[in-house]
Amino acid sequence: MLSFGLSIFIILLLFIIFREYTNEKKYQAQRDKKRSKHAPKVKKTQDITSASATTIKSTPKKPLTSHALPEANYPQFTHQRLIEMGLSNDEAKVFVQELIPQLEMQIPLIHKMLYLADFHQMERLTHSIKGSATNIGTGGVADLLVAFNTYLKKGTDIDIAKAYFEHLKQYTQELKIQYS
Structure with a gap:
C-alpha cells in the first residue's frame, strides 16, 4: 500500500513539473511576441567612403556597410x-x-x-x-x-x-x- 501511494505521489509530482514547464514555455513565447511588437525603432545609416566624382579613371571602392542604429525614443x-x-x-x-x-x-x-x-x-x-x-x-x-x-x-x-x-x-x- 505504501509503494502504491508513493507511486501516485511521484506521478502527481511529475505531472505538476510538466505543467509548470509548459506554462513557462507559453509565457516566454508570449513575452517574446510582446517584445517584438514594442521593439525600439531603428534608423538605417550608411557609411560611404568618399570617392572623387570628377575623376574618370576607376578607383577601387570599399564596400558600403549599413548599420541599424537604435534611435531610443x-x-x-x-x-x-x-x-x-x-x-x-x-x-x-x-x-x-x-x-x-x-x-x-x-x-x-x-x-x-x-x-x-x-x-x-x-x-x-x-x-x-x-x-x-x-x-x-x-x-x-x-x-x-x-x-x-x-x-x-x-x-x-x-x-x-x-x-x-x-x-x-x-x-x-x-x-x-x-x-x-
Missing part, C-alpha cells in the same frame, strides 16, 4: 510601478535616487567592456542594472536597458553597442535631472 521614466505597490511618492523617489548611483557605477565598467568589445561582459553588466531599473519603474532608462541588454545577448555590431551606450549615458543624465 523612449517615454520619460516613471516610478508609477512603486506607487502601485503601495509606496508613497516620496518613498518611490528614494528608490529611484538609489538607482542613479548604481547606473553611474556600471557605466564606466560597460565603457571598458565596450572598448574591449566584450559583448558577454557588457550583457552581464546591463542585465544587473536592468533588473533594478525595471523593478522600480518604466520608460526612459528602464526601457533602454531592456533593449540594450536584449541586443547584447546576440548582437555583435560594435557601432550599435556604442549607440546604445551613448543613449544610456544620456538617459542616466536625464534621470538625474528628473529626480534631483
Whole structure:
C-alpha cells in the first residue's frame, strides 16, 4: 500500500513539473511576441567612403556597410510601478535616487567592456542594472536597458553597442535631472 501511494505521489509530482514547464514555455513565447511588437525603432545609416566624382579613371571602392542604429525614443521614466505597490511618492523617489548611483557605477565598467568589445561582459553588466531599473519603474532608462541588454545577448555590431551606450549615458543624465 505504501509503494502504491508513493507511486501516485511521484506521478502527481511529475505531472505538476510538466505543467509548470509548459506554462513557462507559453509565457516566454508570449513575452517574446510582446517584445517584438514594442521593439525600439531603428534608423538605417550608411557609411560611404568618399570617392572623387570628377575623376574618370576607376578607383577601387570599399564596400558600403549599413548599420541599424537604435534611435531610443523612449517615454520619460516613471516610478508609477512603486506607487502601485503601495509606496508613497516620496518613498518611490528614494528608490529611484538609489538607482542613479548604481547606473553611474556600471557605466564606466560597460565603457571598458565596450572598448574591449566584450559583448558577454557588457550583457552581464546591463542585465544587473536592468533588473533594478525595471523593478522600480518604466520608460526612459528602464526601457533602454531592456533593449540594450536584449541586443547584447546576440548582437555583435560594435557601432550599435556604442549607440546604445551613448543613449544610456544620456538617459542616466536625464534621470538625474528628473529626480534631483
